[in-house]
Structure formats: structure tokens, C-alpha cells
Amino acid sequence: MNLRIDRGSPTPEEIAALIGVIVSLPSSTSEPAQQPSLWWRSGLPVTRAGWRESGLTRPS
Numbered sequence: 001m002n003l004r005i006d007r008g009s010p011t012p013e014e015i016a017a018l019i020g021v022i023v024s025l026p027s028s029t030s031e032p033a034q035q036p037s038l039w040w041r042s043g044l045p046v047t048r049a050g051w052r053e054s055g056l057t058r059p060s
Helices: 011-023 038-042
Strands: none
Touching: none
């Protein structure tokens, strides 16, 4: 990555702060995050989102 300053004369501290922000940004991924497998989820405790879902059937 190249960094070029077009205007002004930033101090070394300002440049360091800018680089720190750029480095801390998450890297982009081209593939979407995978959903956990149903086998893995079957071992988790069942949680309900509240009274609205209390009457719904459980997924098999």
C-alpha cells in the first residue's frame, strides 16, 4: 500500500494515527461467512427469542 500526501504537511504523529486507523480496519472478504452446520447446532442448548416464538414448533 502506498500513501501519498497531496496537501498540507502532517506531523509524524498525524501520519502514525492515520496508519493506525487504516491498519485496524477489517479486511474485506470476497466470500460470505458460512453458517454453522446443523450437526454442530444440534448440540447447542435451545434458546427462545421470547413469548412470540414460544408457541412455534422446533426445527427438526
